[in-house]
Amino acid sequence: xKRVGQMIRLRxxxxxxxxKLHAAVWPEINAKIKECNIENYSIYYxxxxxxxxxEYVGEDYEADMQKMADDPRTxxxxxxxxxxxxxxxxxxxxxxxxxxxEFYHLD
Amino acid sequence: xKRVGQMIRLRxxxxxxxxKLHAAVWPEINAKIKECNIENYSIYYxxxxxxxxxEYVGEDYEADMQKMADDPRTxxxxxxxxxxxxxxxxxxxxxxxxxxxEFYHLD
Numbered sequence: 001x002k003r004v005g006q007m008i009r010l011r012x013x014x015x016x017x018x019x020k021l022h023a024a025v026w027p028e029i030n031a032k033i034k035e036c037n038i039e040n041y042s043i044y045y046x047x048x049x050x051x052x053x054x055e056y057v058g059e060d061y062e063a064d065m066q067k068m069a070d071d072p073r074t075x076x077x078x079x080x081x082x083x084x085x086x087x088x089x090x091x092x093x094x095x096x097x098x099x100x101x102e103f104y105h106l107d
Numbered sequence: 108x109k110r111v112g113q114m115i116r117l118r119x120x121x122x123x124x125x126x127k128l129h130a131a132v133w134p135e136i137n138a139k140i141k142e143c144n145i146e147n148y149s150i151y152y153x154x155x156x157x158x159x160x161x162e163y164v165g166e167d168y169e170a171d172m173q174k175m176a177d178d179p180r181t182x183x184x185x186x187x188x189x190x191x192x193x194x195x196x197x198x199x200x201x202x203x204x205x206x207x208x209e210f211y212h213l214d
Contacts, residue, residue: 003149005149005151005158005160007151007153007154007156007158018210019210022210022211023210023211025211025213030213033213034213038213039213039214040147040213040214041211041212041213042110042112042160042209042211042212042213043209043210043211043212044112044114044158044160044207044208044209044210045207045208045210046114046195046197046205046206046207046208047114047195047197047205049114049156050210051112051114051151051158051160051207053112053149053151053158053160088153088154090153090154098153098154099153100151100152100153100158101151101152101153102149102150102151103125103126103129103130103150103151103152103157104129104130104132104148104149104150105148105149105150106132106137106140106141106145106146106147106148106149107146107147
């Protein structure tokens with residue numbers, strides 16, 4: 001199992017919109033996430049930052065991430081979410097959510 | 108089960124020290140964490156911020172947190188970790204790690 005921690009900024013004027021979107025994520029989006037072998041997925045917010053934690057339980061992370069990116073309904077979802085977010089200055093050109101470094105883990 | 112997401116800043120000059128400390132956390136600290144009913148505990152770092160995620164599986168969160176705080180070895184551990192950290196400007200007077208708001212969760 002691969003644990004992933006990522007961060008991104010949330011635009012202050014979009015805080016309420018983003019909170020509402022994530023209190024009622026479209027069912028097809030949740031279904032696609034699970035189909036792509038992601039489990040125990042949480043998103044937290046504080047002080048302008050979003051943090052996401054999830055566990056990848058499949059065999060090919062890159063392929064599953066591509067499968068999610070290719071899904072038309074997911075693309076619609078991202079089209080409403082992305083304007084709320086702002087990538088980190090240090091994120092790479094291909095990154096949106098930026099991968100964090102795991103410093104510690106205890107089962 | 109209660110999921111907890113928290114954040115704090117890491118002092119830039121202490122990055123390497125903190126990384127090394129957490130690559131080899133004292134065994135008594137790990138044991139005490141588990142004894143206090145915390146599971147699946149991860150700490151991530153990026154861009155000056157630490158994010159922690161853990162799952163509390165006990166019956167009395169406040170009591171278990173107090174039990175950890177009262178443990179002399181944990182106090183020694185915190186005495187080496189805390190100088191590496193800097194609490195958020197928005198953290199309350201009693202907070203060190205600052206609780207984040209859960210915006211989303213998918214099992």
